[in-house]
Structures are given as structure tokens and as C-alpha cells.
Amino acid sequence: MRLFFAVNFSDPVKQKLLDMQNTLRINSLSGKFTLYDNLHLTLVFLGEVTFERYEMLCEILSRLDGFVFPLTIMGAGRFRRDGGDIWWAGIEENRRLSDLHHMLSSKVRAAGFPVENRRFSPHITLGREVRLRSDFDAERFSRTIDGVNTEVNKISLMKSERLSGRLTYTEVSAKTLFERQR
Numbered sequence: 001m002r003l004f005f006a007v008n009f010s011d012p013v014k015q016k017l018l019d020m021q022n023t024l025r026i027n028s029l030s031g032k033f034t035l036y037d038n039l040h041l042t043l044v045f046l047g048e049v050t051f052e053r054y055e056m057l058c059e060i061l062s063r064l065d066g067f068v069f070p071l072t073i074m075g076a077g078r079f080r081r082d083g084g085d086i087w088w089a090g091i092e093e094n095r096r097l098s099d100l101h102h103m104l105s106s107k108v109r110a111a112g113f114p115v116e117n118r119r120f121s122p123h124i125t126l127g128r129e130v131r132l133r134s135d136f137d138a139e140r141f142s143r144t145i146d147g148v149n150t151e152v153n154k155i156s157l158m159k160s161e162r163l164s165g166r167l168t169y170t171e172v173s174a175k176t177l178f179e180r181q182r
């Protein structure tokens with residue numbers, strides 16, 4: 001099965017992401033836009049994993065310690081691609097998130113998973129193969145998006161598969177972070 005660790009979002013947050021996506025959609029000539037249910041932030045991509053290995057990942061996740069922390073979704077941008085760009089919502093610099101990424105990556109690597117050693121650029125993919133209308137001011141769009149404040153209270157292990165032709169992500173394991181004492 002094809003797996004990745006991710007942060008998922010509440011409906012109010014996904015609704016804001018959908019608003020951003022809709023602005024892109026109505027200003028695009030073409031694109032494959034992320035389904036509402038699939039909006040997420042990838043922490044570590046694992047790829048194809050056997051069942052034994054899947055159990056190791058659940059174990060790693062269950063041993064993860066950490067407190068709930070704040071996260072701000074801020075701005076939008078694109079990874080330029082020949083066949084149309086990947087458009088994403090950005091994440092404000094977040095030490096706790098980077099630490100989590102590094103901790104998870106090193107644990108899965110130590111367990112023998114060949115995870116990529118690329119720089120972590122946290123983002124929420126809104127659409128792929130997106131070609132925008134030439135009169136759309138992408139810079140202005142990115143600048144004028146309101147930040148969305150939320151919190152990370154759970155880390156999910158997600159399965160990615162096509163079900164009846166539809167890309168479907170299912171949470172197969174999760175770790176709830178500790179609430180900070182108030």
C-alpha cells in the first residue's frame with residue numbers, strides 16, 4: 001500500500017482552502033484540483049509499503065511524543081512544471097512542524113525506509129497541472145490571502161489509493177498529540 005504521514009485539517013480550515021482553490025479554479029484554463037476531502041499537509045512521503053513495514057510505521061507513530069502546536073496557513077505559490085504548475089497554500093515558518101518532520105524522517109530512515117532527503121517545504125497542494133489565465137495576477141492573489149490560524153493536534157498515517165477512479169486518502173493510523181496544560 002502507498003502511505004504517507006500527514007497533518008489533516010478541520011472542516012472550517014478546509015473551507016478556507018477551498019475558497020483559495022476556487023479563486024484559482026475560476027481563473028484557470030485547466031487544472032486538476034485537489035478534492036476537498038484530500039486537502040492535507042504531507043509530513044513524510046513513504047511510497048509503497050508492505051504489511052510488515054506498515055506495522056513498523058504504526059509503532060513509530062504510537063511512540064511519538066509531542067504537544068499540540070499552532071500552525072498558520074499563509075499565502076500561496078506554485079512549483080513550476082512544464083505540463084502546468086502545482087499550486088499550493090503556504091505554511092508560515094514553524095519550528096515545531098520542521099522538528100516533527102525531521103524526527104519522523106529520521107525514525108523511519110533508521111527503520112530502513114528509503115525516504116527522500118529533500119529540504120522540507122511544507123505546503124498544501126490545491127491543484128496540479130494548473131494553467132492560469134494570462135490576465136490573472138498571481139502575485140497579488142498570494143499577497144492578499146488572509147492567514148488561517150489553526151493547530152496541529154494529531155499526526156496521521158494515510159493510505160493513498162484509487163477507488164473507482166477517484167484518488168482517495170484514508171487514515172490508517174494516528175497519534176493524538178498531548179493537550180498543553182492551561
Ligand code: 2AM
Binds near residue numbers: 042124125
Ligand atoms: P504533495 O504533498 O506535494 O501534495 C500523497 O501522494 C502525498 O504525498 C501528496 O500530498 C504528495 O505531494 C506527497 N508526496 C511527496 N513526495 C511524493 C512523491 N515522491 N511521490 C508522490 N507523492 C509525494
